[in-house]
Amino acid sequence: MTKTEKKSFHQSLAEWKLFIYNPTRGEFLGRTAKSWGLILLFYLVFYGFLAALFTFTMWAMLQTLNDEVPKYRDQIPSPGLMVFPKPLTALEYTYSMSKPPTYEKFTEDLKRFLEPYSVEEQKNLTNCPDGTPFKQSGPVYQACQFPVSLLQNCSGVNDTDFGYSKGQPCILVKMNRIIELMPDGSPQIICDAKDADIANILTYPDHGLIDLKYFPYYGKKRHVGYRQPLVAVQVIFESSATKKEVTVECKIGGSSNLKNEDDRDKFLGRVVFKVTVST
């Protein structure tokens, strides 16, 4: 029994060898060199043609696109809300006041992020009139100044640590850019601590107002130098609080066309983050 099996194993091995290279017929993997050449040539031509066709259709499609405005914007009718700096893990700002390395990354990020908002950087931008939308029709689009001073304590001008070293960290909240979005009313970012006994929340500019002059946004290509309006949130822990940990929820308010209560999208017009500060 074993003998026959062994033989068949040898046979199959020999068959495989013969399949890989058959010297009598000059076949490699069941095909002669000519056969291989032909089939490879065929697929080369075939795929070459397909690639050319695909490239052409893609090129043609790209030609139909407008460089300034995407063809459809119905997938993002309402902006999401996001915080900055972005913690590595979930939206939890955990650091220790006494250990600068635990918050240095946050402050570094904030500094770098706010650099374009400095007066120096914005000197070429327009000083737009407050309270009204800054509608433009081109061909040259101007960007409005967003003076960093609006962020007051969180501007980084007076306090280069953005309050982190004092246990009063600043976190920037920004509304996602959407081309030609025009909010109704006077949009503002309203932030609340889940537990008011533990922390007080301050927002800059006052009441978290976002001026309408920063709308509408005209897109990366046209609206060069656009400064996204920011709202800074500073968490001030009550001195009585034993545990310096609070969950903060921010929402867009004051505007009827900006949604903030979507069941599925937890970031549509709102954002929740947690701040934990230890000594």
Added chain:
Amino acid sequence: MEPGKEKGTATPREQNQSPRPNLKPVTMNKNLRKKKKKDLEELKKEVDMDDHKLTLDELSAKYSVDLTRGHSLKDAQEILFINGPNSLTPPPSIPNWVKFCKQMFGGFSLLLWTGAFLCFLAYSINLRYNEKADKDNLYLGIVLSAVVLITGCFSYYQESKSSKIMESFKNMVPQQALVIRDGERMQINVKDVVLGDLVEVKGGDQVPADIRVISAQGCKVDNSSLTGESEPQSRCPDCTHENPLETRNIIFFSTNCVEGTARGIVISTGDNTVMGRIASLTSGLTMGQTPIAVEIEHFIHLITAVAVFLGVTFFFLSLILGYGWLDAVIFLIGIIVANVPEGLLATVTVCLTLTAKRMARKNCLVKNLEAVETLGSTSTICSDKTGTLTQNRMTVAHLWFDKTVYEADTSEEQTTGKTFPKSSDTWFYLARIAGLCNRADFKPHQESVPVAKRATTGDASESALLKFIEQSYNSVNEMREKNPKVAEIPFNSTNKYQMSIHLLEDNPQAHMLMMKGAPEKILDFCTSFMLNGQEFPMDEEMKVDFQNAYLELGGMGERVLGFCYLNLPSNFSKGFQFNTDELNFPMESLCFVGLISMIDPPRTAVPDAVGKCRNAGIKVIMVTGDHPITAKAIAKSVGIISEANETAEEMAARLNIPVSQLNTKSIKAIVVHGSELKDMDSNQLDHILKTYKEIVFARTSPQQKLIIVEGCQRLGAIVAVTGDGVNDSPALKKADIGIAMGITGSDVSKQAADMILLDDNFASIVTGVEEGRLIFDNLKKSIAYTLTSNIPEITPFLMFIILSIPLPLGTITILCIDLGTDMVPAISLAYESPESDIMKRLPRNPKTDNLVNHRLIGMAYGQIGMIQALAGFFTYFVILAENGFKPLDLLGIRLYWDDARLNDLEDSYGQQWTYEQRKVMEFTCQTSFFISIVIVQWADLIICKTRRNSLFKQGMKINWWFCAIPYSALIFIYDEGRKLIIRRRPGGWLEKETYY
């Protein structure tokens, strides 16, 4: 002690002691169990019973039955209840739960179960480490399990449905038996016949059980289906031999009673009969896998290998690329799901069932679904002659009178219109002798049936003559009434003639002696011959002519009869008492009239069918028990030996040289005699099968059929075999496809066969071959269609991993394609009509022409599939680009894209997207990718309709598609108009009635 003996001898004795054979079922079961272990030899010895040696009284006592009144009804009921019905147990079938499990865990199911298991695993791991676990994996796992369960149940249902069709076929023709119970004769169903029943059997009946004869009148039985003896054997109540198979007082279940009547006691029923034991033996022979089963298995292995290879490769690749374990597992599942054509096996089953139904409509009943396809790959057909190639009805083929050979019409429908000079006086005499000196008669009540198809009593040649005279001369009955028979000597094998004396209608006082028989015998009686109605003395020239004619007709394989007559002198006029035992009248110096030859003519459709087989590259071998000359004649007339070819003997005769000097290479046809075959070893047989293209085996026994089949199979042919007797069943089983005859076939052969020809017609086999090839082609098309979509299903995953783009096609969507949109079109391809070359190409080589070969894979995966994938990706990139993400910005975006905490991802235009917004976008893309696949699959479906023919030739009338277009336009115009009015007139009548 052998169980057979136990059953045959011991049990009845026990029955003898106790009034009812209570022990019978127990021994039967025991017997059944042991039976399986036995081989043929042992079973042959087992035919051992002593009933034939018992006297009638002993017999009566043994079965406690009255030999004149039979069982009482109550007793019969009771025995039936104890012993069970008198029918052959079908071969043990695989239990249902095993079949179900095969469907559940066979084929791709195992792969999908693995996928489902991985899904659940991924979900549970996710659940353990992450409280808000993604439920997608759980759903996918559930869906996958459901898919396996549903397709498994569906396949199981299909299979049980088709086996039910087969069951119902078995009960299609219930046979009746004539039994005597309570002194009354009654017709009952054969399966209700019980042990000890008093049964009457008459000519033409199939014997309902093994019966010990207690009285018989001229009873002859045809045991050929049991023993292979073709001569009918007479039966009488006396025990003539020790061996029950040889003795004359036992008739066997399922043999035929040819003539006479017999009455007897049933001594065994159902599986205990001699036939039953042989039947269960043949069912024990294992069958090889059908070619399509091999093909499908090969295909499953191929696809599984590809799936596992790709899955594992990308599993490790994704690990190397830095994805987590969980992600890698999910990729693995996705790749497996994309690779496995989930709906395909169900499609295949449906295709086969459809074809089986179609075959049944064409008079081929297919028992095993897969057998349909086997028939298509058949490269050799070993066919019977009688009944299959021929009409199984002796018919007058030639006449020889007035020194001329005339041809008669032998076609089934009498349409050739061949004729001969009926005005000749010789014909008048010949017809009269043939009609009067003839014992055959039409059975009553057949006036509406065409003469050729009427049933007759009596010997085949006599019936042929009867029909011939009825058709071409006059009503035979009328003739017999006008010329009454006064004496006769019936035909027997020693005298080889038949004589009868009749009063003549034109001279009522005179007698005429008429004789027919073997020509040489007849000639010996004659001293004169008739030519154009005139008598001439017999001379040498006439004798030479006679010899030539006899040889010519005999050489055509026909059975020749000579006819002569004598007008008896006046001293033997009316009223003379003829004594046929001691001849008291002259029976010499007769006048020779002519010869009539008969043959079982080929069926009309057969030559055409054989020609089709030729074109289709199928070798047709005739295997018959008949005489070589007859076999050769039929073979020539149907084209099995084509006109251009001649056998060695013929060529030798033509060239006038001995056979040994011939150049054997140029000879393509041969007639092999059974006795030559007996002396051959397998090499010699192989040599014959290899070198000759046209082969006829004559005078073969059913056992030799098995040898021939095995020889063909050794040479790599796929062999179809026809057969009808019980002894054919080993050959039928051995063949790749056994074909039994629906009309003449015995139940056992039908059981052994894979296919049953309901009309016994060879042409139906050819139809079957065509259907078989068609199903193979259509399955190929179906598989090509289904496999093509695998590429657009799997490339999204590969691109997702390699290029790090958002996932273009989800796993659930893949299932939607495989089980939803691809399935019905794939089934529709089973209805595709054959292409023009279907019967013009060679049979496929089972070793190299696989169902799924590298050309099919290359075409489906390498070419069409690639185009489809490009279509999908194009749609995908268009949608993302038009919404803000340009193709080049997408490359490498995956990590950010799939990061649920990154809610301000910037697109090419500077807009920012939340995770949820991106996902909605992604699902839109997946939907569109799905739609793209569906649309390109439309085109694929249409191209898969043909493999060689142009679509426009294959009944694709494109212009018919456009007929509906104006009406579609009308729908648009009408509805836009309606909506316009509704907008213009809010609350108006139209809005009230039509706004929904």
